[in-house]
Amino acid sequence: MKLSSLCKGIRFPKPKYPNVPTEVVPIPSPSRVILPMLQHAGTPCVPCVEKGSQVKIGDVVGRPQDETGASVHASVSGEVTDIAQVYTSSGQKSPAVIISSDGKDTWADNIKTDAEYLEKAPSVLIDRIKDAAIMSSGTEAAPVITDLTLSQKPRGYHFATGLPIFKPLDTLVINCVDTEPYYGAAYRLMDDFFDDLEAGIRTVKIVTEATRFIMAVDVQHSVSNQVRDLTGQLEVAVRSVDGTRFPTGVHRVLLKELLDLEIPMPYGEPRDYGVSVLKVDSIIDIGRAAKHLKPQVEKVISVFGKGVHDQKLVRVRVGTPLKDVLAACGGLAGRPGKVIFGGPMMGMAQFDLNVPISKDTEAVYVQTMDEVVRSVNHPCINCGLCVKVCPVRLVPSQLSKYCENDQFQDAAALNLMNCIECGCCHYVCPAKRPMVHQFRYGKSQVMVRRMG
Amino acid sequence: MIDKKLDNRLVVSFSPHIESHNSISAMMLTFVIALLPSVMMGVYYFGYKVLMILGLSIASSMAAEAFVNKLSDRPSTIGDFSAILNGLLLGLLMPPTMPWWAMVVGSSLSIIVGKSVFGGYGNYPLNPVLIGWMIIRLAWPDLMNGFIEPAPLFSGGDISEALPPLMAVKGDPSEIGSYDMWRLMLGNVPGQIGTISALSAILGGLFLLYRGVIRWHIPVGVFLGAFAFAWIFNTINPDTYFPGSFHLMTGTLLLGAFFLAPEPVSSPVTPGGMLVYGLLIGVLTVIIRIWGSDTDGVIQAILIMNIGTPLFDRIRPRSWGVNTGA
Numbered sequence: 181m182k183l184s185s186l187c188k189g190i191r192f193p194k195p196k197y198p199n200v201p202t203e204v205v206p207i208p209s210p211s212r213v214i215l216p217m218l219q220h221a222g223t224p225c226v227p228c229v230e231k232g233s234q235v236k237i238g239d240v241v242g243r244p245q246d247e248t249g250a251s252v253h254a255s256v257s258g259e260v261t262d263i264a265q266v267y268t269s270s271g272q273k274s275p276a277v278i279i280s281s282d283g284k285d286t287w288a289d290n291i292k293t294d295a296e297y298l299e300k301a302p303s304v305l306i307d308r309i310k311d312a313a314i315m316s317s318g319t320e321a322a323p324v325i326t327d328l329t330l331s332q333k334p335r336g337y338h339f340a341t342g343l344p345i346f347k348p349l350d351t352l353v354i355n356c357v358d359t360e361p362y363y364g365a366a367y368r369l370m371d372d373f374f375d376d377l378e379a380g381i382r383t384v385k386i387v388t389e390a391t392r393f394i395m396a397v398d399v400q401h402s403v404s405n406q407v408r409d410l411t412g413q414l415e416v417a418v419r420s421v422d423g424t425r426f427p428t429g430v431h432r433v434l435l436k437e438l439l440d441l442e443i444p445m446p447y448g449e450p451r452d453y454g455v456s457v458l459k460v461d462s463i464i465d466i467g468r469a470a471k472h473l474k475p476q477v478e479k480v481i482s483v484f485g486k487g488v489h490d491q492k493l494v495r496v497r498v499g500t501p502l503k504d505v506l507a508a509c510g511g512l513a514g515r516p517g518k519v520i521f522g523g524p525m526m527g528m529a530q531f532d533l534n535v536p537i538s539k540d541t542e543a544v545y546v547q548t549m550d551e552v553v554r555s556v557n558h559p560c561i562n563c564g565l566c567v568k569v570c571p572v573r574l575v576p577s578q579l580s581k582y583c584e585n586d587q588f589q590d591a592a593a594l595n596l597m598n599c600i601e602c603g604c605c606h607y608v609c610p611a612k613r614p615m616v617h618q619f620r621y622g623k624s625q626v627m628v629r630r631m632g
Numbered sequence: 633m634i635d636k637k638l639d640n641r642l643v644v645s646f647s648p649h650i651e652s653h654n655s656i657s658a659m660m661l662t663f664v665i666a667l668l669p670s671v672m673m674g675v676y677y678f679g680y681k682v683l684m685i686l687g688l689s690i691a692s693s694m695a696a697e698a699f700v701n702k703l704s705d706r707p708s709t710i711g712d713f714s715a716i717l718n719g720l721l722l723g724l725l726m727p728p729t730m731p732w733w734a735m736v737v738g739s740s741l742s743i744i745v746g747k748s749v750f751g752g753y754g755n756y757p758l759n760p761v762l763i764g765w766m767i768i769r770l771a772w773p774d775l776m777n778g779f780i781e782p783a784p785l786f787s788g789g790d791i792s793e794a795l796p797p798l799m800a801v802k803g804d805p806s807e808i809g810s811y812d813m814w815r816l817m818l819g820n821v822p823g824q825i826g827t828i829s830a831l832s833a834i835l836g837g838l839f840l841l842y843r844g845v846i847r848w849h850i851p852v853g854v855f856l857g858a859f860a861f862a863w864i865f866n867t868i869n870p871d872t873y874f875p876g877s878f879h880l881m882t883g884t885l886l887l888g889a890f891f892l893a894p895e896p897v898s899s900p901v902t903p904g905g906m907l908v909y910g911l912l913i914g915v916l917t918v919i920i921r922i923w924g925s926d927t928d929g930v931i932q933a934i935l936i937m938n939i940g941t942p943l944f945d946r947i948r949p950r951s952w953g954v955n956t957g958a
C-alpha cells in the first residue's frame with residue numbers, strides 16, 4: 181500500500197447497528213409510483229404519455245432531450261393518473277409521471293430474453309444499454325453508457341489532419357465497494373444476481389475496447405467461489421481495498437487507491453485518463469439489459485439506521501415513494517429525526533416522505549431525533565485534523581475561513597473545486613465547523629462567477 | 633406507522649449527518665490529563681506548596697475567562713477546559729517559590745491579554761500561556777529565578793536556593809558532569825515546577841500522540857532541530873557547547889515540544905508547515921541557549937515561531953491533479 185493513502189480518510193468502526201441484513205428481500209409492488217423526468221444531472225425528459233394512458237412495465241414514459249439524459253420507463257403496469265410537479269431526491273422540482281398500479285405487473289411486449297446476446301454486434305448491445313437508461317450510482321448520476329464510450333476531451337490534435345485525438349478506454353474498474361460503510365449491499369449483489377453479473381461483465385467486455393478489467397472488492401467481505409471462478413475465467417483481476425476506510429468506495433478515491441490516479445474536479449473525468457468506473461449494480465443492470473432487454477426499473481437499496489424498525493436490503497421499483505419503502509421495513513422507530521437518501525456521510529436529508537426512489541439511490545439512512553447532530557460552528561482551532569483526513573489533500577480549515585468570508589476566488593486558488601464533498605473534514609473537526617456546507621456554497625459561487 | 637403529522641417534522645440539513653465524538657473540551661481535557669505526571673513530579677520534589685500555585689493559577693484563569701464572558705455578553709466557555717489548561721500550563725512554568733499575587737496577576741492577564749482580546753479560543757495569534765509567562769517575566773524578572781533545591785516529599789529537607797541545570801552549566805560548563813541522564817529523567821534538579829522531569833513530559837507527550845490530539849510532526853521537528861543544531865557545535869568544540877541530548881533533557885524543551893509548541897490554535901495545520909515550525913523552534917532554542925541572555929529560550933522561540941504560523945501554513949500539501957499537467 182502506498183504511504184500517501186495510509187493516513188487519509190476515516191476508518192469507521194464495525195457497524196454498530198443490530199441485525200445487519202444479509203439477504204435481499206423484494207418489497208411488495210407499490211400501488212403508485214412517481215417517476216420524475218429528472219433523474220440525472222442535466223435537462224429533464226419530456227413525458228410521452230398522457231393522463232389516462234395504460235402502460236406496462238418497461239414502457240417508455242419520458243424521452244430525453246439530449247445526450248445527458250436517458251429515457252424514463254414505467255416500473256409498474258397500470259394507468260397514468262397524473263403528470264405533476266414533484267420534488268426529486270436531490271431536492272429539485274421536476275415534472276413527473278404518476279402511475280397507479282393495476283397489481284398485475286405485466287411486462288411490455290418487447291421485453292424478452294435473448295439467449296444469444298453474446299453473438300450480437302457491439303452496436304446492438306450498446307443500443308440495448310442505451311435503451312435501458314441505466315444511471316450510474318455513486319456521486320454523479322449520469323447514464324452509464326457515457327462511461328463506456330470515449331472521453332469527450334481531446335488529448336491533443338493530429339499533427340497533419342488537425343483532428344482531435346481521444347484517449348482510448350483501456351481500464352474498466354468494477355466497483356464492488358459500498359460508497360459508504362454500513363450499506364452492506366454491494367457484495368450481496370454479486371452472489372444474489374450472479375447470472376446478471378456474469379452477463380454484465382461479458383457484455384462490457386464486448387462493447388468496450390478496454391483491455392484491463394479490475395474488480396475492486398472490500399477486504400471485509402470474502403468473495404464467494406462462484407465469483408472467484410467467474411473472474412478467473414473472464415480475466416478480471418480482483419483487487420482488495422479497505423472498505424472500512426471511508427471514502428474508499430467513492431469512484432475517484434478508489435482510482436487513487438487502485439491505480440494511483442489523481443483526477444481533479446470538476447473538469448477531470450476518469451474517462452479522460454482512459455479509465456472507467458462502474459458500480460457493481462450498474463454492471464448487473466447492463467447484464468439484464470443485454471440479455472433480457474430489461475430497462476432499469478428496479479434498485480437494490482439498503483435501508484438502515486436506528487430510526488427504522490427492520491434494517492433491510494430491499495429490492496424496490498424505481499419511483500416507489502419513500503414512505504412505502506419505510507413501511508415495508510416496519511416503519512420509523514422512535515422519534516424520527518432525519519430521513520436521508522444515501523449514507524451518513526454524503527447523503528441528502530429529505531423533507532418529504534413522498535419523494536420517490538430514483539435510479540441513483542443506493543441507500544436510505546434514518547436517524548432518530550436523538551442522533552441528529554447540530555453543528556456549532558465554533559471558530560477553527562487550527563488543530564489540523566481536517567488536513568490529515570482530507571482524501572484529496574486540501575487544507576479544509578483555510579478553505580472554510582475563505583468561504584465564510586466570501587473570499588471565493590482565494591478559495592478557488594487553493595483548489596476548492598477539487599473537494600469531493602466527502603464530509604471527512606466536518607466529521608473529525610473538534611470545532612464542528614459545517615465545512616461541507618460552506619464548500620458547496622463556495623463552489624456554487626465560484627461557478628456562478630466563472631460563468632457570469 | 634408513519635403518520636401525517638410527523639411527516640412535516642423531519643430535520644433537513646447538509647451532509648455529513650454524523651460527527652465524531654471529538655470536541656474542543658475533549659482535546660483540552662486530554663491535555664490536562666497528559667500533564668498530570670508532570671504535576672505529580674512537581675509535587676514530589678517541591679512539596680504541597682506547588683499545588684497552591686497551580687490551583688491559584690487555574691482559578692484565576694477561570695475567573696478571568698468568566699469575567700470576560702460576562703463582560704462581552706457571550707455564552708460561557710468555562711466548560712471547555714481551555715481556561716483550566718491555560719492556568720495549569722502557566723503554573724507548571726513557574727518556579728516553586730512564585731508568590732501568590734504574581735501568579736494571580738499573570739494568569740488572569742494571560743487570559744485577558746493573550747486570549748480574550750482576540751475573540752476567545754480559536755482566534756488568538758500567540759499562545760496565551762506564553763504571553764502570561766512573558767508578562768510575569770518582564771514585570772518581575774527576579775521572581776522568575778526563585779529556584780530551589782528539590783527535596784523529595786517526606787525527606788524533610790530545607791529549602792535552599794539553587795540553580796537549574798541550564799543556568800548552572802552556563803556559569804560553569806564543567807558542571808555538566810553532575811547531571812546524569814537518570815537524574816534529569818526523574819527531575820531531581822532545581823527548576824520550574826513542571827519542567828524538571830523529562831520522563832513525565834515524555835509520558836504525557838506519548839499519551840497525547842496516542843490519543844491523536846497532537847501529531848508527531850511538531851515534537852519530532854523540535855527534537856530534530858535542537859539535537860542536530862546542538863550536535864554540530866558540540867562536534868566542533870565539545871568543551872564550550874553541550875551535547876544535543878543534554879539540550880533535549882533540560883529546561884522547558886520537552887514540555888514545550890509536547891504541550892506548548894503543538895498548542896492547536898497558534899500552530900500550523902499542514903504537515904509540512906508543522907515540521908518546519910518544529911525544526912525552527914528547535915534551532916532557535918539552541919541559538920538562544922548558546923548565545924542569548926536567557927538560559928532556556930524555548931518559550932521565546934515558540935513565541936517567535938507562533939508569529940510565523942500563517943507563513944508555515946502556506947506549505948500546503950499538493951492537491952490532486954495540481955501541477956501534473958492534467
Ligand code: SF4
Nearest residue numbers: 570599600602603605
Ligand atoms: S475538503 Fe472536501 S474532500 Fe476534503 S475532507 Fe472535506 S469534504 Fe472531503
Ligand code: SF4
Nearest residue numbers: 560561563564566609
Ligand atoms: S478540523 Fe476543524 S478546528 Fe481543526 S483545523 Fe480543521 S477546521 Fe480547524
